[in-house]
Amino acid sequence: xxxxxxxxATTPATASVTSASVARPDRPKLPEGAEYLPDGSxxxxxxxxxxxxxxxxxxxxxxxxxxxxxNRLKGRGITEMLNAEGEGNRIRAMLEASAGMTGPKxxxxxxxxxxxxxxxxxxxxxxxxxxxxxxxxxx
Numbered sequence: 001x002x003x004x005x006x007x008x009a010t011t012p013a014t015a016s017v018t019s020a021s022v023a024r025p026d027r028p029k030l031p032e033g034a035e036y037l038p039d040g041s042x043x044x045x046x047x048x049x050x051x052x053x054x055x056x057x058x059x060x061x062x063x064x065x066x067x068x069x070x071n072r073l074k075g076r077g078i079t080e081m082l083n084a085e086g087e088g089n090r091i092r093a094m095l096e097a098s099a100g101m102t103g104p105k106x107x108x109x110x111x112x113x114x115x116x117x118x119x120x121x122x123x124x125x126x127x128x129x130x131x132x133x134x135x136x137x138x139x
Contacts, residue, residue, distance in 0.1 A: 027127075028127040030042060030124060030127070031120050031123055031124065033045045033046075033047065033120065034120065034124050037069070040071075040072065041069050041070060041071045041072075042069070042070045042124050042127075043067055043068075043069050044067060044068050044069075044070060044117075044120060044121055044124055045066065045067045046065070046066055046067060046068065046113070046114070046117045047114065047116055047117055047120075048113075048114035048116070048117055049064045049065055049066040050064075050065045050109055050112050050113050050114075050117075051063075051064060051065075051112070052064075052065050052105070052108060052109055053108070054105070065109060068099050068121060069099065070095075070098040070099055070121065070124050070125050070128070071098055071099075071100065071128075072098075072128045073094065073097055073098055073125070073128050073129065074097070076097070077093070077094065077096075077097025077098065078097075080093045080096075080097060081093040081094045081097065091122045092110060094122070094125050094126070095110060095118075095121050095122060095125055096110070098125040098128065099121075
């Protein structure tokens with residue numbers, strides 16, 4: 001049986017879909033603290049966890065967000081990113097779409113996130129774009 005070819009790289013025919021993260025030549029190198037998950041998404045561990053506050057049934061709740069999972073962007077997310085006014089808003093729209101976040105919860109989380117973590121997330125999310133397509137960031 002011949003091994004399948006993915007993005008020009010031969011992969012073993014017996015490769016398990018649930019195997020641990022393995023370096024693959026068809027995937028961009030990620031910044032420190034980010035790792036590929038078996039489904040192709042990327043888990044980013046925040047250097048500075050964000051305290052997320054909410055009210056559930058009238059009771060105040062606090063949750064520490066220490067990591068965020070980013071996924072490949074879909075057409076709707078790309079459209080929202082491209083339609084956003086200003087570079088910062090485009091990056092934020094890209095992050096919200098990639099993380100599946102919307103509304104006040106996304107505003108609170110991204111608004112309180114440390115700048116270094118925010119920039120790391122933006123670098124990771126941009127790897128899902130075609131060979132680093134521009135989000136308005138200079139290389």
